[in-house]
Amino acid sequence: MNILIRKCHGTANDFILIDEISNKYSFTDKDRATLAKNLCDRQNSIGADGILFLQSSTTCDAKMRIFNSDGSEAQMCGNGLRCIGRYALELLDKTELDIETLTAHYKVVKAPSLYKDIYTVQIWLNTVNFNVDSLPMIFDKEQCLFETIDELDSNLKVTAVSMTNPHIVTFVPELDNTLIQPLGEKANNLKSVFPQGVNFNFVKEIDENSIYVRTYERGCGITKSCGTGMTASTITFCLEHPECYGKDVTVYNDGGMIKINVTKSGDTYENKFIGNASYVFDAEIEIDDNFALENTISKKFYDEEISVYDEFLSYTRELTK
Numbered sequence: 001m002n003i004l005i006r007k008c009h010g011t012a013n014d015f016i017l018i019d020e021i022s023n024k025y026s027f028t029d030k031d032r033a034t035l036a037k038n039l040c041d042r043q044n045s046i047g048a049d050g051i052l053f054l055q056s057s058t059t060c061d062a063k064m065r066i067f068n069s070d071g072s073e074a075q076m077c078g079n080g081l082r083c084i085g086r087y088a089l090e091l092l093d094k095t096e097l098d099i100e101t102l103t104a105h106y107k108v109v110k111a112p113s114l115y116k117d118i119y120t121v122q123i124w125l126n127t128v129n130f131n132v133d134s135l136p137m138i139f140d141k142e143q144c145l146f147e148t149i150d151e152l153d154s155n156l157k158v159t160a161v162s163m164t165n166p167h168i169v170t171f172v173p174e175l176d177n178t179l180i181q182p183l184g185e186k187a188n189n190l191k192s193v194f195p196q197g198v199n200f201n202f203v204k205e206i207d208e209n210s211i212y213v214r215t216y217e218r219g220c221g222i223t224k225s226c227g228t229g230m231t232a233s234t235i236t237f238c239l240e241h242p243e244c245y246g247k248d249v250t251v252y253n254d255g256g257m258i259k260i261n262v263t264k265s266g267d268t269y270e271n272k273f274i275g276n277a278s279y280v281f282d283a284e285i286e287i288d289d290n291f292a293l294e295n296t297i298s299k300k301f302y303d304e305e306i307s308v309y310d311e312f313l314s315y316t317r318e319l320t321k
């Protein structure tokens, strides 16, 4: 069978987008999981951190489903929401809309460009829950705020927060992948603490209103950036630095930079998130009966978008030198 795909990214967290509204593919969830495992394989196939499926919704303008590269389905994806948000804004010819996810819904608005003419989207990731049951996380207190988890690492202080998908956040003096990789794997194998796995965010403070975040993601390992992870990290940064509430926090990552503004009223958080939603290429591909890539029939690159994003990335590297 032939399918149309669009390769896209939010701060280099890259996705294959499949539009199930315009194309009537009738995939089952098992098919979607197999497609994700096969097509996201960077060695033998197209390669991506996950697949975004755009579906119709009865409650919102459209629905996003996100499958990680290992085939598991996640509740939410902040970078994916901007990509699918852009796609849906263009498809439905709107400047703002609501996207349904597995467990919530989110507003998406086209925003002024972060840099030159990079397509930029504002989203509100307001689904924040510090109750450990919401991740779920097995812990002897209702919340895990700057606590050590002995089974994980008796030196690291972590904060657990659900963004509808599970996150833990820790502050480190340096971002070292030789520590992040094993700790991320360990946390995801620790089913007695994180029965559904966890996205593990490592945060380095850059200055009073900027941080650098690297995430070991459940279902795909270390990514260039994680949208819900950067939000969880910024909220945790604001817990430690309450003077940052209501201010734009610059969040650097291995794929560029975004901005998040957190406001808190009682136990409610409003998190305005501004970041790119960029296209890489459109392709028509042929997949076999096992949902593996058989043939690429056509491919068209978004050369100008790619080149301005490269420029933006170099600019952000200069800022973090």
Ligand SMILES: N[C@@H](CCC[C@H](N)C(=O)O)C(=O)O
Pocket (backbone or CB within 6 Å): 013, 066, 068, 073, 074, 075, 076, 077, 078, 079, 080, 165, 166, 199, 217, 218, 219, 220, 223, 225, 226, 227, 228, 229
């Ligand atoms: N990269 C994403 C999150 C994708 C899902 C995550 N790996 C999970 O399993 O929860 C983001 O930008 O938020």
